[in-house]
């Protein structure tokens with residue numbers, strides 16, 4: 001089955017991973033800007049990173065027949081450096097009209113600190129002022145419920161933000177309804193250790209339905225599985241779900257959400 005991985009960090013993966021993705025049916029991916037595993041030292045380092053996402057990864061993906069899209073921001077883990085964060089936010093508009101850039105992300109919270117909130121709100125202001133889509137990271141484990149509530153409160157405080165132009169990612173059983181019932185799109189991350197397994201994601205689909213929800217691998221430089229989405233497809237098939245239901249989650253939903261950006265020039269396989 002053709003699928004789209006709506007959240008994967010391919011700068012951290014090898015060409016072998018692109019080949020595995022292509023062989024398993026991946027036709028497009030979206031890559032949010034994220035933390036490199038160390039704090040970058042300057043705004044210029046982000047300029048180079050954005051160029052890598054926009055110019056280089058796109059070409060690397062196309063070698064395997066995969067269309068590559070991306071999102072720009074400074075990650076919440078670096079938001080404690082408010083000066084650097086503001087320098088990066090000021091630079092983002094230079095890149096926002098480039099092909100394949102879908103919007104602002106993955107912004108959000110990590111430890112739910114005041115500086116993270118300040119930088120989150122400034123990213124939201126940039127996105128809202130330009131009517132850009134947003135992709136939002138919610139915190140891990142014990143910080144997730146509180147962080148998700150804080151994020152939704154900050155989004156609601158800006159009357160320009162339309163919930164159907166926002167994807168709230170890494171939802172789990174205890175946060176998915178907060179996001180869906182408020183009208184946002186949702187992403188479930190399939191991780192080998194933390195976050196959702198394919199079985200838990202299938203349980204959530206059975207409980208919440210298939211509207212405005214998608215699954216991703218969030219593959220990065222840590223322990224993660226770039227082919228997690230096909231494992232979810234197998235899990236859903238094993239439970240007897242129809243191909244149409246599965247296809248809606250792994251292909252139609254990301255396509256519909258990304259299609260709200262005028263720079264999503266997706267060409268379906270003919």
Ligand SMILES: [Zn+2]
Nearest residue numbers: 032034106218
């Ligand atoms: Zn990520």
